[in-house]
Each structure stands twice: as structure tokens, then as C-alpha cells.
Amino acid sequence: MKATVLKVTKGSDIRGKQMSIFMKKTKTWRDYLNFSQSTDISQVGERAKERLVFLGINLETVNHVRQASQILLPYKDEIVNQFYDRLLAVDHLKKMINEYSTVERLQQTLGKYLEQFLCAEIDQEYIMTRIMVGKTHSRIHLTAEHFISAHHFLIQFMTSILMEKLHQKPDQMIQMVLAIQKLAAFDQQLIVEVYMEETVKTFLFGVSDMLNQTTQLDTTKKLILSMDRQKEESYSVSAATEEMSSSIQEVADNSVKVAEGTEQAVQSADQSKVVIDGALDDISQVGQVYRQVIEQVNQLGHEIKQTQAVVKIIREIADQTNLLALNAGIEAARAGEQGRGFAVVASEVRKLAEHTKEQITQITSNMDSLRKVSTDVIQQIKHTGELVERTVTEAQHTRDVITQIISRMKEISQATSHIAAMTEEQAAVVTEIADRNTVIYDHSSQTQEVAKDTAKIIYDLSMKMDQYRLSFFDINVKLSSIDMIRVAKTDHLLWKWKIYNMLLGIQTIDPEQISSHEACRLGKWYYGDLPPFVKENSAYKELEEPHKDVHRFAKIAAEEYAKGNIHGTEQALQQLEQASNKVIHLLSKLESVLSSK
Structure with a gap:
């Protein structure tokens, strides 16, 4: 603090004045400390009255403060300036002032505070202004330590001025200084108490808000139930995947067997194709033989027709011969004895002609039978030939079909082999899924345990926070x-x-x-x-x-x-x-x- 603050140091010797104070004092210190169990200040609430009684503040105290105001108010501006010069010399106080207000505004506020303080109208409005100061200090985090220190600067300023001006009136000086100190203590108590209450409430409601938020963390039960369902689903999936893996493995085994069987069938089909090709070649040769037989049978029919024509000619010759023999016999009979020898010849010729005719008839009959049989044979051979031709055609078609079947069977064999390989891969994948699902089940169990542990930690923390919250009520806030x-x-x-x-x-x-x-x-x-x-x-x-x-x-x-x-x-x-x-x-x-x- 600058030396100019205390004007009592100017123009005289302080030590001499202090000595003169004690020399002129007519009362003991005990005389100035008379405390009553009541106060005659009535314009405040019961709680404020209790503080006034405790500090010994009454209307007499108020009058002493008002008397002091006549001396102090002329120094108001200087007190305010000296006060903020002192505060601004402290870095963190200067930073706080600049953060929340300005020096000019605070100087005006302090000036009004001093005026109200020295006016000493202790009523509800007076108390409310002190309450607002305490709330402001709590809001800007001005600690009680710094406030009390700063407030004591004001007390020092005012008491120093009073001591300088009233050093020749020690009784009046002591009365005014004590009155200033009492009222300042009342202000300090009000402001600090409100500051403490507001600060405590800030912590109280801060903890309450945290507790309120903590009580909203009610998802743990849902998480635990969800983990239960997930574990059940994981178990079901594991069972299903094991069953599916077994089924897929069985399919894979059957696919391998089918592939092997198909391969054998393809080999058998290839062998059958060779045999069938040989049979088809034989059928084709049979067709060729049948065509030759048909040609030969047709040739036989033609020869039979030729033979029948010759037989017909022979029949006609026999008939002519027989007719000539008959005529010769007739002529021989006419000739009598001379014609007897000719008649014999004619008779023999006629017999020969008759015999020839009989043979011709027999041959004709045989030739007719042969022709009929030949015709039937030709018809049967033609029908059989048609069947053979049709069989050859169908056999050729069968060869093509068998070739296609073998080709398809080879494709099926390849596809079945591929399916078998893929099925084995699927079985491996399903097994891996089952293994991973087991891991998921284990992780779900671990997560559930962690969720329970976390829930317990959160609950324990909330209970400690509540204990801390409840401790604020012991402060009598x-x-x-x-x-x-x-x-x-x-x-x-x-x-x-x-x-x-x-x-x-x-x-x-x-x-x-x-x-x-x-x-x-x-x-x-x-x-x-x-x-x-x-x-x-x-x-x-x-x-x-x-x-x-x-x-x-x-x-x-x-x-x-x-x-x-x-x-x-x-x-x-x-x-x-x-x-x-x-x-x-x-x-x-x-x-x-x-x-x-």
C-alpha cells in the first residue's frame, strides 16, 4: 500500500499521536465491548437479527457509523481509487476484473456500496444488496479469502482516516472505529455466508445434476438382457451350424461318392459306346446283307418268271405235239395197214406229249408254289429290310444320343466334383462360423460381466456422490x-x-x-x-x-x-x-x- 493512503502520516508524528490517544482515553477497553442479548433494529428478518445481536450492532452503532460518514464521505473517491490500485497490483485479481467487468464500472459499484454502508440504513434492502454481492462473488469464483482481504483494505482506509481526524477525541474515535468494524463484520458475514451458501449450492446442484444424469444410465439392464438374448441366439446358431456342418459334410461325402460313381458311369458309358458302335456297325452290315438278299430274291423272282415263260412254251409245244400225234393217229388209222407203224409212232409221241404235259403241269404247279413262296419271301424280306433300315437309322440316332449322354455325364461328373469341393469348403466355412460364434458367445458373456461390473461401479460411484451431496446439508445451508x-x-x-x-x-x-x-x-x-x-x-x-x-x-x-x-x-x-x-x-x-x- 502506498504511503499516501494514510494521511495520518502527514504533518505530525504518529507515535506522538498514539501516545496522546492513550493519555486522553477515559474508558477501558471493556467499556466499549458491552454486548446485549437483543437489538433495537427491527426492519430485518430473524436470521439477520441473530447476526446483529452476535456482533453487538444496534441503533447506537448505526448512529456512530452515520457520524463517521461525515468524515469519510469526502474521501470516498480517494478510497475507491486507492482500493483498486491495490487490487490491480495482484495479477490474478486484475485478470478476474478484466474478465468479468471493467475498473470504471467496479469503481462506481464500490462508491455506491460505501455510500450505502456509511448511510447505515439496515433494512431488508440493505441485506439484499449484500446477498447479491455474495451471489456475484460465487458466480465469478472470487474466493472468500480474497474478498475478506480486500474488504479489510476498506476497513483499514476508513479506520486510518478516523484515527487521523479524531486523534484528539479518543472516545468518539473508538466508538466510530468500532461501529465501522462491527458493520463491516456484519457485511462480511452476510456476503461470505451467501458466498459459501451459493458456492455450496453450486457444488450441491452440480453433484445433483450429475446424479440426475447418472440415474438416466438405465440401459445396463437392457444391455444385460440383450446379452442374454445374444448368448441364447449364439447358442442356437452354434447348434444350427454344427447340425448344418454335419449335413454339409454328409452332402460333401455323398457328392464325392456321386462324383466317383459318375466317373465310373462315364467310363462304363465309354466302354458301352464302343460296344454299341460295334453293334451299330454290325446292324449296318446286316442292312447291307439284307439289301443284297432282297436283290437276289428279286432276281430269283425274275428267274421264276422266265422259267414259267419257258414252261408255258413247253406246254404249248406239248399241246401241239399231242395234237399232231392225235392227227397222225387219225391219219394212220385211215391208212390202215400201211399206217400201222406210223400209228405206233404217233401213239408214242402222243404218250410222250401227254407225259410231258403232265410234267409241265406239275412243274407249273411247283413253279406257282415257288413263285408264291418267293413273293411271300420277298414281302417278308422287304418288311424285314425296312425294319433293318429303320433300326440302322435309329441306331445311328442312338449313337448320337449316347455320345450326348456321355458328354452330359462328363459335365455332370465335373460339376459334381466341383460341388463336392465347394461343399467341403462350405463345411470348413460353417465350421469356422461355428468357432467364431463360440467366440462371440464367450465375448457376449464377458461383455455381460463387464456390463454388470460397470453398472456396479456406476452405482457405487452414484452412492458416493450422494453421500457427498448429503454432506452439504450438514453445513446448515x-x-x-x-x-x-x-x-x-x-x-x-x-x-x-x-x-x-x-x-x-x-x-x-x-x-x-x-x-x-x-x-x-x-x-x-x-x-x-x-x-x-x-x-x-x-x-x-x-x-x-x-x-x-x-x-x-x-x-x-x-x-x-x-x-x-x-x-x-x-x-x-x-x-x-x-x-x-x-x-x-x-x-x-x-x-x-x-x-x-
Whole structure:
């Protein structure tokens, strides 16, 4: 601090003045420390009165401050300037000033503060301004340590000026200095207390918000159930893949057998083709022989016709010979004895002609039979030839078909071999899938265990956070109705959170430990002394029933879980969640109403 700050050092010797102070003092120090059990300042609340009584502040103190203001107010600007010169010399305070405001604005604010302080009108407005200062300090993170140090600068400035100006009036000087110190202590207590409360609330509601967010981490149960289903599916898939692998392996084995059988069939077909080709060649030769036979039979028929023509001529000759012999006999008979020898010859010739005729008739008959048989044979041979020709044609077609069949069988053999190879590969792939699915099953089990461990860690952490949150209430922090609502939200979200973790097997809850809706923090506030505008609000009136349900279903859930009735516990949790959501909704509405007041 600069030497110019304390003007008491100018124009005289301080030591001499201090000595003169003690020489002129007519009272002992005990005379200035009379404390009463009450105060005559009445324009403040009971809590503020308690502080005033503790510090010994009354109307007499106020009057002394006002008397001091006559001396101090002329130095207001200098005090303000000296104050900020001192603060700006500290780097982190200078940084904070530049971050949140300006020196000029803060100088104006401090000037108004000094005016109000020295005016000493201690009423609700006075207290509210100190409360706002404390809240501002909490918001900008100006610690109580720095505030108290800075505030003491102001006290030092004011007491130094008073000591300089009133050194010849020690009683008046002591009265004013003590009054300034008492009121400054009152301000410090108010501001620091509000700062501490606001800071504590910041931590309290910060922890509450984290807890509120933590209670939303209710996916662990879904994850665990999902892992259960995944494990079941993995097991089913493993069983199916094992069965499919066995089936595919069986198909592969059969495919190999089919491929081998097809290969043998192809070889047999090739051999059969050779035999069939030989048979077809023989059939073709038979066809050629039949064609030759047909030609020869046709030639035979032609010869028979020729022979019949010759026989016919011979018959005609025999008939002529017989006729000539007959005529010769007739002529020989006419000749008598001379013709007897000729008659004999004629008779022999006629006999020969008759015999020839008989033979010719027999030959003709035989030739007719032969011709008939030949005709039948020709017809049969022609029919057989047609059959042979047709057989040759069909045999040639059969050769082509057999060639195509063998070609197709070779393709089938190749395809079957390929199928067998692919089936074996598929069997290997399915086996690998089964192995991987087993790994997935193991990983699912591990993931499920990790999820349970994580859920327990999160729950344990949330309980430690709640213990830390509850420790703030031991500090005797004054909570407004809005603050109580925020705290109540967390309280009821935690109940749902505890029941949820009970279902996971992480937490055990004794049903008897669940308090009634009247005994919990929200219940005490709800049924406590509240302003009429709060109790008349519709959200306030609607809050009672769902609040009762939260406690009722929480207890039912704990009781059902103790019985081992998981389904009943889950149903109670669902009803608890519905009631809790309604409570949170109504509390939020009520919070909005209170915030607007």
C-alpha cells in the first residue's frame, strides 16, 4: 500500500499521536465491548437479527457509523481509487476484473456500496444488496479469502482516516472505529455466508445434476438382457451350424461318392459306346446283307418268271405235239395197214406229249408254289429290310444320343466334383462360423460381466456422490423453496435408481427402510409452513398423490424382490417410474412458478 493512503502520516508524528490517544482515553477497553442479548433494529428478518445481536450492532452503532460518514464521505473517491490500485497490483485479481467487468464500472459499484454502508440504513434492502454481492462473488469464483482481504483494505482506509481526524477525541474515535468494524463484520458475514451458501449450492446442484444424469444410465439392464438374448441366439446358431456342418459334410461325402460313381458311369458309358458302335456297325452290315438278299430274291423272282415263260412254251409245244400225234393217229388209222407203224409212232409221241404235259403241269404247279413262296419271301424280306433300315437309322440316332449322354455325364461328373469341393469348403466355412460364434458367445458373456461390473461401479460411484451431496446439508445451508424442489428431484430420481439397481442384483433394500411420503425431505417441505401462493398452486395440489405413489411402489418393489418375485418387482418399478416422472414434471412446473415470483 502506498504511503499516501494514510494521511495520518502527514504533518505530525504518529507515535506522538498514539501516545496522546492513550493519555486522553477515559474508558477501558471493556467499556466499549458491552454486548446485549437483543437489538433495537427491527426492519430485518430473524436470521439477520441473530447476526446483529452476535456482533453487538444496534441503533447506537448505526448512529456512530452515520457520524463517521461525515468524515469519510469526502474521501470516498480517494478510497475507491486507492482500493483498486491495490487490487490491480495482484495479477490474478486484475485478470478476474478484466474478465468479468471493467475498473470504471467496479469503481462506481464500490462508491455506491460505501455510500450505502456509511448511510447505515439496515433494512431488508440493505441485506439484499449484500446477498447479491455474495451471489456475484460465487458466480465469478472470487474466493472468500480474497474478498475478506480486500474488504479489510476498506476497513483499514476508513479506520486510518478516523484515527487521523479524531486523534484528539479518543472516545468518539473508538466508538466510530468500532461501529465501522462491527458493520463491516456484519457485511462480511452476510456476503461470505451467501458466498459459501451459493458456492455450496453450486457444488450441491452440480453433484445433483450429475446424479440426475447418472440415474438416466438405465440401459445396463437392457444391455444385460440383450446379452442374454445374444448368448441364447449364439447358442442356437452354434447348434444350427454344427447340425448344418454335419449335413454339409454328409452332402460333401455323398457328392464325392456321386462324383466317383459318375466317373465310373462315364467310363462304363465309354466302354458301352464302343460296344454299341460295334453293334451299330454290325446292324449296318446286316442292312447291307439284307439289301443284297432282297436283290437276289428279286432276281430269283425274275428267274421264276422266265422259267414259267419257258414252261408255258413247253406246254404249248406239248399241246401241239399231242395234237399232231392225235392227227397222225387219225391219219394212220385211215391208212390202215400201211399206217400201222406210223400209228405206233404217233401213239408214242402222243404218250410222250401227254407225259410231258403232265410234267409241265406239275412243274407249273411247283413253279406257282415257288413263285408264291418267293413273293411271300420277298414281302417278308422287304418288311424285314425296312425294319433293318429303320433300326440302322435309329441306331445311328442312338449313337448320337449316347455320345450326348456321355458328354452330359462328363459335365455332370465335373460339376459334381466341383460341388463336392465347394461343399467341403462350405463345411470348413460353417465350421469356422461355428468357432467364431463360440467366440462371440464367450465375448457376449464377458461383455455381460463387464456390463454388470460397470453398472456396479456406476452405482457405487452414484452412492458416493450422494453421500457427498448429503454432506452439504450438514453445513446448515439455507435452502429456498426452489432449492428444495431441485433437491427433491434428485431424491426421487435416486429412489427409482436404487430400485433399478436392486433388480440388477447390485443393491439390496430393506422395505422397512423406505420412509413415508411425509417423512422424506420433500414431504417435510410439502407439509411445512409455505406461503399461500405456493399451496394454492395447481401443481402443488396435484403433487401429493404421485408423491405417495413413489413411496408406495418403491416399498412394493422392495417387498416383491425380497420374495424373489422378479416380475412383480419389475411391474412395481414401472409404476414407480410413472409416478416419479409425474412428480418430476409437477416439481418443474412448481419451480417455474416460484422462479417467476
